Amino acid sequence: MNRLAPSPAARWIIGAVVGLVFVIPFLATFLFTLSSPDGSYSLDRWVALFDPENARRYAPIWTGLANSLVLAGVTVLIVLFLFTPTMVLVALRFPKLRRGFEFLALLPITIPAIVLVVGLAPIYLQIGRTLGTGAWTLAFAYGILVLPFTYRSIQASIDAIDVKTLAEAARTLGAGWVTVLVRVIAPNLRQGLLAASLISVAVVLGEFTIASLLNRQVLQTGLVVINRQDAYAAAVFTLLALAFAFVLLLIIGRAGRAGTGRTPS
Amino acid sequence: MTSADTPPRTLPSTSDNLLIADAGEGTRVEFRGVVKEYGSTRVLHGVDLDIAPGEFVSLLGPSGCGKTTALRVLAGLEKATAGEVRLGGQDVSAVPTNRRDIGMVFQSYSLFPHLRVADNTAFGLRRRGIGKKDAATRAADALELVGLGHLADRFPHQLSGGQQQRVALARALVTEPRVLLLDEPLSALDAKVRVQLRDEIRRIQLRLGITTVFVTHDQEEALAVSDRIAVMNAGRIEQIGTPEDLYLNPATPGVAAFIGVSSVVAGVVEGDVVTVWGVRLPLQAPSEPGPVDVFLRPENLRLADGDAPGMDAIVQESTFLGSFRRTLVRTSDGALVRVQHAATDRVEYAERVRIALSADPVAVRPRERERD
Amino acid sequence: MTTVRTLTGPDQDRVIDPVASEPSAPARRGRPAPDWSWLGLTPFAAYVLLFLALPTVIAVASGLFDGDGAFTFDNLAALGDPVILATFWNSTWVSLLTAVVGAVIGALVCYAMLGLPETGFVRTTVDAASGVLAQFGGVMLAFTMIAAIGTQGVVTKFLRDALGIDIFAGGAWIYALPGLIPAYLVFQVPLMIITFMPALAALRPQWFEAHLTLGGTRSGFWRHIGFPVLAPSFLASLLLLFANAFSSYATAAALASQGSQIVPLQIRTALTSETLLGRENLAGALALGMIVVVAVVMWGYALIQRRTARWQA
Numbered sequence: 034m035n036r037l038a039p040s041p042a043a044r045w046i047i048g049a050v051v052g053l054v055f056v057i058p059f060l061a062t063f064l065f066t067l068s069s070p071d072g073s074y075s076l077d078r079w080v081a082l083f084d085p086e087n088a089r090r091y092a093p094i095w096t097g098l099a100n101s102l103v104l105a106g107v108t109v110l111i112v113l114f115l116f117t118p119t120m121v122l123v124a125l126r127f128p129k130l131r132r133g134f135e136f137l138a139l140l141p142i143t144i145p146a147i148v149l150v151v152g153l154a155p156i157y158l159q160i161g162r163t164l165g166t167g168a169w170t171l172a173f174a175y176g177i178l179v180l181p182f183t184y185r186s187i188q189a190s191i192d193a194i195d196v197k198t199l200a201e202a203a204r205t206l207g208a209g210w211v212t213v214l215v216r217v218i219a220p221n222l223r224q225g226l227l228a229a230s231l232i233s234v235a236v237v238l239g240e241f242t243i244a245s246l247l248n249r250q251v252l253q254t255g256l257v258v259i260n261r262q263d264a265y266a267a268a269v270f271t272l273l274a275l276a277f278a279f280v281l282l283l284i285i286g287r288a289g290r291a292g293t294g295r296t297p298s
Numbered sequence: 299m300t301s302a303d304t305p306p307r308t309l310p311s312t313s314d315n316l317l318i319a320d321a322g323e324g325t326r327v328e329f330r331g332v333v334k335e336y337g338s339t340r341v342l343h344g345v346d347l348d349i350a351p352g353e354f355v356s357l358l359g360p361s362g363c364g365k366t367t368a369l370r371v372l373a374g375l376e377k378a379t380a381g382e383v384r385l386g387g388q389d390v391s392a393v394p395t396n397r398r399d400i401g402m403v404f405q406s407y408s409l410f411p412h413l414r415v416a417d418n419t420a421f422g423l424r425r426r427g428i429g430k431k432d433a434a435t436r437a438a439d440a441l442e443l444v445g446l447g448h449l450a451d452r453f454p455h456q457l458s459g460g461q462q463q464r465v466a467l468a469r470a471l472v473t474e475p476r477v478l479l480l481d482e483p484l485s486a487l488d489a490k491v492r493v494q495l496r497d498e499i500r501r502i503q504l505r506l507g508i509t510t511v512f513v514t515h516d517q518e519e520a521l522a523v524s525d526r527i528a529v530m531n532a533g534r535i536e537q538i539g540t541p542e543d544l545y546l547n548p549a550t551p552g553v554a555a556f557i558g559v560s561s562v563v564a565g566v567v568e569g570d571v572v573t574v575w576g577v578r579l580p581l582q583a584p585s586e587p588g589p590v591d592v593f594l595r596p597e598n599l600r601l602a603d604g605d606a607p608g609m610d611a612i613v614q615e616s617t618f619l620g621s622f623r624r625t626l627v628r629t630s631d632g633a634l635v636r637v638q639h640a641a642t643d644r645v646e647y648a649e650r651v652r653i654a655l656s657a658d659p660v661a662v663r664p665r666e667r668e669r670d
Numbered sequence: 671m672t673t674v675r676t677l678t679g680p681d682q683d684r685v686i687d688p689v690a691s692e693p694s695a696p697a698r699r700g701r702p703a704p705d706w707s708w709l710g711l712t713p714f715a716a717y718v719l720l721f722l723a724l725p726t727v728i729a730v731a732s733g734l735f736d737g738d739g740a741f742t743f744d745n746l747a748a749l750g751d752p753v754i755l756a757t758f759w760n761s762t763w764v765s766l767l768t769a770v771v772g773a774v775i776g777a778l779v780c781y782a783m784l785g786l787p788e789t790g791f792v793r794t795t796v797d798a799a800s801g802v803l804a805q806f807g808g809v810m811l812a813f814t815m816i817a818a819i820g821t822q823g824v825v826t827k828f829l830r831d832a833l834g835i836d837i838f839a840g841g842a843w844i845y846a847l848p849g850l851i852p853a854y855l856v857f858q859v860p861l862m863i864i865t866f867m868p869a870l871a872a873l874r875p876q877w878f879e880a881h882l883t884l885g886g887t888r889s890g891f892w893r894h895i896g897f898p899v900l901a902p903s904f905l906a907s908l909l910l911l912f913a914n915a916f917s918s919y920a921t922a923a924a925l926a927s928q929g930s931q932i933v934p935l936q937i938r939t940a941l942t943s944e945t946l947l948g949r950e951n952l953a954g955a956l957a958l959g960m961i962v963v964v965a966v967v968m969w970g971y972a973l974i975q976r977r978t979a980r981w982q983a
Contacts, residue, residue, distance in 0.1 A: 148917075
């Protein structure tokens, strides 16, 4: 029983006012997408998007989406197979490096993407010459962008289990290091890894700054292109993308809470 | 009671005012038929309790027995569904917490983190409109009373758990409240600190003569500091009495099981005696004839010679407790029993011994027929 | 008394179940093997070096060199140009305004959610929605703004047709600097909710109750305990919001397809046109300027966070 809490009346007033103000843009966007030339409301525009005949018109979006999905996948791979093992290694062998690591992981928040991209331009020029100009190479930059968020999730999971003891127990039972990592530690980090992966997907799908200034086609740049020729289509895709991200984050939230329940000793 | 390294305290002269003003003039506290329900769950079933001025009463019981709820109703942090609470003869059920003139110490984390120890302590005085200088002096006295005058400039997070609770105590007492309420103040502390602090709380309470209600689940703690103890279970008071009373004459099996260490063995009641291991023992309270569970205290049992009346047993473990030993044995009919005996009597694992009973009255609980 | 056989040896005083004795650790043989685990850190180190450290150094250092590679202070001097200064000022006041308004509204929403169960419907929904809006896609937010209060927006039309109010009577401000304000608020408020809620939830009910027992009132609590304890966290969140708005690019880029009234847009212009104001590598100088501002703010944020962490421990 929390006596600090506001009265139900206060809750409702604040909730209603702020909620209304925030719902309006999305409601408006929805109504916007429903409007047809003759003034009535219909779902024509929604249906038209998925009509194969229009595929060419909306190509920028579909290509952009495909690229973004690939990017999301590669970024998640970076998170799972580069960040996570490194963090586990630090937890097991280099606990003193933890604070430095934390500072490093939170650094990208301090360095705005717009600044980073100024320095990434020449680097990506080189990458373009060696690995090609495909959009997937952006994943390397995206890994840096998601580092702060994924660090928080994974580190929380690592802290919640005593990695050192688990590893030692496994070693005394005869496990090699790969087994320890894959069969003992990783399953216990599942929650943090899931949250980190989903948040990476969300951030990658929403990224615009770096992609746009490095001239790659991703979902967001596609949206901007489409917006110039068909604002209604852009609005529909916007709503779809936001809804998708919302569901992703709901899953993270639910999975996160569900997993924290421990059986009482 | 004092540990050897607690420095003797001399009180500054101004705190004599605290002593003179309140010694022996404590406030009477009464619970009359207090009922508390949360929705359809009844947590307190009509609690009646009369606490004399200056008395130190503990509310003792397992988690969920309602002791904290009862304390909070007294504090005004919860509102009773029925019944009334009286302070000094007046019904205060309708008086809000901040006007009941009580001092309360919580289990933990109740010090305001952004204020230094001195400001925390003086807080109640300042809220009552007492000037900065006066408040500071009285707060300093209160901190001296709990032995923390030298830490007045620290922040709570710089103090240990025991120190924080002392400050909380000083803060609660400095306003010279009518009643002191303590909600498991020692539960979050280390064992050694717990013992030191409980003795200090009792000493201060005796000096100030302030009526005190102390909630705890630790029976040893309650036995050590209280004038009387109210043992609670499932929202009711099972027994109220002095520590000796409760220990020697538990009124219910619940109390017997909760206070002190007991072993449970089978016996049969006939008339006003119970037969255990072929020995007849007097009953503490009358009981229905028939099979019963008998509560035996370790000090009621002893290691005897092989032919004494009693029971054969095999030693399971023996623990050295300084001035005596307590040995866990398994009797030949399968019961596990603890026996207290001289520290010099050493026994071995799996050694066969003979357990004898002293002739003290025992508490019993009827066995239900379906029980295994 | 039973005659007791005493054991000889150090275990005399304690008779324990023999199964409970502990095995001793096996003895170490020879020198310990060299520790190669350092190698395990190199992939990550190389990655961070290449994609974080290097770009940052290039970005800020490029401002110190001109197009031919010679060292020069010209680009830095350009930061003093009135146009550039105006840009920095624009960024600053827009960020400050949206940070303050966002912080206040966000704090109110957190207060409205205080005491609600963490896994309940309201909080999980608000948390997910806040996460989406705070971190996900300035471009899409810009589009929703246009759809709502753009010149052809639904709300604009409604106000014009139903209430006769023309919000663009003074000009199409939504595509200019003022248009950024409502757009930024849409992600500032959620960011505030995410960052501030933990601080608010850390207010202990014991403080409130202790305050009551000491004779305080409900409003007195907020004045003497609540606000003072929350002030550092509020300030920290405010700084975070400022840095967030200052760094933001996508929303502005989507709303204002031309023009460069704020620093990130100015960087865009500097990158996409060869020379600006006759100086190359101006983008680097601008980047340096941005980093200095954001770094100072974030350093303040980190400082405050470290201190309040002690209180909440």
